[in-house]
Amino acid sequence: MGIRIGIDTGGTFTDVVAVDDLTGAIVTTKTPSTPSDPADGFLAAVEKVLAQLELTPKDVTAISHGTTVATNRLLEGRIPRLGFITTEGYEFLLEIARQSVPDGYGNSYFWVKPDRIVPADLVRTVGGRLDHLGTEVRPLAEDDVVDAARFYRAKGVDTIGICLLHSYSDPTHEQRVREIVLREHPKATISISADVLREYREYERAVTTLVDAAVKPAVSRYIASLRRRLDRLRRGLPCYVMKSNGGVLSADEVVNNPITTMLSGPAAGALGAALIAQRAGYDRVLTLDGGGTSTDVCVVVDGEPTLTTEGSVGRYPAKIPMIDIVTVGAGGGSIATLGPDGSLRVGPQSAGADPGPICYGRGGSEVTVTDAHVVLGRVPPRLLGGEISLDVDAARTGIQQLATELDLEVEACANGILEISAWNQANALRQITVKRGLDVRDFALTTFGGSGSLLLCRLMDVLGLSTVLVPVHPGNVSAYGLLTVDVKNDYVRTATSRHDDLDPATVEKILHELRAEAAHALDVEGFAPAEQRFLRSADLRYFGQAYEIRVSLADELDPAAVARDFHAAHRALYGYDFAADQRQQVEWVNLRVTGVGPIAKPAERRVSAGATPQARGRRAVSFDGATRVDTAIYDRATLPAGAQLVGPAIIEEYGSTIPLHPGFAARVDDFGNLVVTRC
Numbered sequence: 001m002g003i004r005i006g007i008d009t010g011g012t013f014t015d016v017v018a019v020d021d022l023t024g025a026i027v028t029t030k031t032p033s034t035p036s037d038p039a040d041g042f043l044a045a046v047e048k049v050l051a052q053l054e055l056t057p058k059d060v061t062a063i064s065h066g067t068t069v070a071t072n073r074l075l076e077g078r079i080p081r082l083g084f085i086t087t088e089g090y091e092f093l094l095e096i097a098r099q100s101v102p103d104g105y106g107n108s109y110f111w112v113k114p115d116r117i118v119p120a121d122l123v124r125t126v127g128g129r130l131d132h133l134g135t136e137v138r139p140l141a142e143d144d145v146v147d148a149a150r151f152y153r154a155k156g157v158d159t160i161g162i163c164l165l166h167s168y169s170d171p172t173h174e175q176r177v178r179e180i181v182l183r184e185h186p187k188a189t190i191s192i193s194a195d196v197l198r199e200y201r202e203y204e205r206a207v208t209t210l211v212d213a214a215v216k217p218a219v220s221r222y223i224a225s226l227r228r229r230l231d232r233l234r235r236g237l238p239c240y241v242m243k244s245n246g247g248v249l250s251a252d253e254v255v256n257n258p259i260t261t262m263l264s265g266p267a268a269g270a271l272g273a274a275l276i277a278q279r280a281g282y283d284r285v286l287t288l289d290g291g292g293t294s295t296d297v298c299v300v301v302d303g304e305p306t307l308t309t310e311g312s313v314g315r316y317p318a319k320i321p322m323i324d325i326v327t328v329g330a331g332g333g334s335i336a337t338l339g340p341d342g343s344l345r346v347g348p349q350s351a352g353a354d355p356g357p358i359c360y361g362r363g364g365s366e367v368t369v370t371d372a373h374v375v376l377g378r379v380p381p382r383l384l385g386g387e388i389s390l391d392v393d394a395a396r397t398g399i400q401q402l403a404t405e406l407d408l409e410v411e412a413c414a415n416g417i418l419e420i421s422a423w424n425q426a427n428a429l430r431q432i433t434v435k436r437g438l439d440v441r442d443f444a445l446t447t448f449g450g451s452g453s454l455l456l457c458r459l460m461d462v463l464g465l466s467t468v469l470v471p472v473h474p475g476n477v478s479a480y481g482l483l484t485v486d487v488k489n490d491y492v493r494t495a496t497s498r499h500d501d502l503d504p505a506t507v508e509k510i511l512h513e514l515r516a517e518a519a520h521a522l523d524v525e526g527f528a529p530a531e532q533r534f535l536r537s538a539d540l541r542y543f544g545q546a547y548e549i550r551v552s553l554a555d556e557l558d559p560a561a562v563a564r565d566f567h568a569a570h571r572a573l574y575g576y577d578f579a580a581d582q583r584q585q586v587e588w589v590n591l592r593v594t595g596v597g598p599i600a601k602p603a604e605r606r607v608s609a610g611a612t613p614q615a616r617g618r619r620a621v622s623f624d625g626a627t628r629v630d631t632a633i634y635d636r637a638t639l640p641a642g643a644q645l646v647g648p649a650i651i652e653e654y655g656s657t658i659p660l661h662p663g664f665a666a667r668v669d670d671f672g673n674l675v676v677t678r679c
Contacts, residue, residue, distance in 0.1 A: 247488020
């Protein structure tokens with residue numbers, strides 16, 4: 001017997017899924033996350049699932065991991081002192097940045113740019129210059145590089161980012177700078193833009209490189225710690241880490257480019273939910289991953305989550321391929337407080353895993369969304385199959401204090417907390433649909449995560465949704481998603497040319513070079529040439545535009561077909577195109593190749609039909625914050641295919657709860673998914 005294990009580290013729980021390679025059988029479990037050292041929770045998860053299956057480490061064929069180490073470093077501002085080496089005359093590149101203002105100035109009269117990632121006194125410039133085609137205008141001033149390296153060594157700055165002007169066209173100067181710095185400052189950790197983002201736009205390329213450098217020490221330490229501990233279980237146990245682009249990479253390789261692990265866990269959730277929904281017959285879905293700290297939402301079209309290269313982590317742009325995910329601070333641990341105007345607010349602050357909500361009994365003193373669910377009876381008094389007991393009275397006392405300040409009854413206050421949380425989630429879903437010209441009502445919603453399905457009925461009302469799909473084991477979909485993805489590496493090269501002047505031979509030459517890089521990476525990962533797949537694409541725009549649209553390229557380049565695809569994509573995205581206007585030229589900007597090493601996906605598993613389900617108990621539940629209704633409680637594990645339930649009802653399982661409000665119904669499909677509709 002061989003099993004593969006997926007482990008997703010969240011803010012409150014570490015989720016685990018084990019899949020039997022032979023039978024496709026799936027086992028899920030959870031362990032508390034350990035924010036002080038996520039590796040502790042990771043190893044506890046491995047040991048727990050092995051004990052549950054009565055197996056040993058030698059039975060594990062591979063582990064895939066979704067980690068938040070890099071993301072949390074940036075969100076929490078835990079960034080080491082960074083050095084920045086750039087071309088002479090560009091020392092204020094980070095200061096100038098971009099003119100974009102968040103939220104159109106919001107409610108402020110003035111907006112001040114946030115602190116730069118590297119202070120001005122830690123920026124060093126070097127002589128030498130390339131033009132935009134990579135031709136050397138002036139040779140690299142190596143003495144300047146030596147001076148910069150010795151400066152950083154004297155200052156104790158051990159993490160350095162290098163971004164020279166136009167190095168996307170020729171990396172030679174950057175590579176030489178790295179050699180000299182390491183010679184003079186051997187302890188330095190270095191990232192160069194030619195390795196991180198070989199693409200034009202100097203500010204984004206510089207910041208992306210510096211972000212990569214900033215998280216590299218922490219990710220390297222974490223991966224090294226994981227590797228040591230895994231080797232104690234079994235030396236050489238294969239371990240992959242989820243990347244933001246929807247692929248995985250071996251843990252040993254990911255330390256070379258750690259910025260690719262941004263949104264690692266949320267990306268896995270979107271991919272897992274997309275596969276589950278597609279198998280159930282839904283190709284256009286919105287995914288909603290509700291955890292303890294936040295909610296992540298994504299659009300899936302034709303079974304594939306949408307991708308972007310215009311993402312950010314916190315206040316830093318990260319121009320790397322990533323699944324297009326919007327995150328809001330609306331999770332089970334989100335804290336309810338009174339704002340300066342005396343109104344009720346929920347999030348974005350979270351009680352997290354430690355101390356957690358009041359009802360966890362771990363010293364938490366601030367009211368959370370979970371406490372509101374517990375007080376209204378929507379969540380059972382024991383979680384994870386009885387592993388965690390909830391203190392309902394403590395939660396009620398906490399909400400009572402908040403309700404008194406608002407002059408509300410306890411139930412009304414708890415319902416208000418959940419109403420605000422639901423609207424926060426609804427607004428996130430609107431950001432990825434309405435703000436992008438999509439009608440939210442054209443999509444089914446897939447909810448998962450520990451808290452993702454608790455407010456689904458209210459979301460259906462707020463957004464006018466007709467269908468919500470709740471997968472089997474919704475609390476572990478992100479961990480399941482880790483087992484559904486392939487090894488994937490992205491390579492990009494800026495090669496600007498107007499369409500009428502395009503040289504197809506030059507384009508093919510660059511694509512061939514990128515393919516060779518991708519093939520080498522897959523060789524290192526152990527994939528035979530016959531297994532390797534390569535996806536080609538290009539970023540195009542109308543001449544004079546500031547941003548591009550990605551268009552797929554066939555194996556045999558057909559520039560005219562690519563231009564037609566670009567016009568169609570532009571029309572779909574913006575509502576118009578210039579296909580009939582020969583004066584408006586198309587411009588090619590970036591060429592891309594993605595190397596894919598396929599990994600076997602878990603097999604489909606269907607559930608059997610059976611007898612009419614029977615409630616295992618009843619309890620009084622409030623669905624409106626005013627009255628309590630005697631409500632049937634069902635064990636989801638006992639629901640057969642074809643089962644029909646009508647609200648009010650509560651459907652409970654290990655790791656998740658689904659409140660079915662009055663006026664809603666749920667049907668179990670052939671795969672065990674719950675399909676929720678209005679009566």
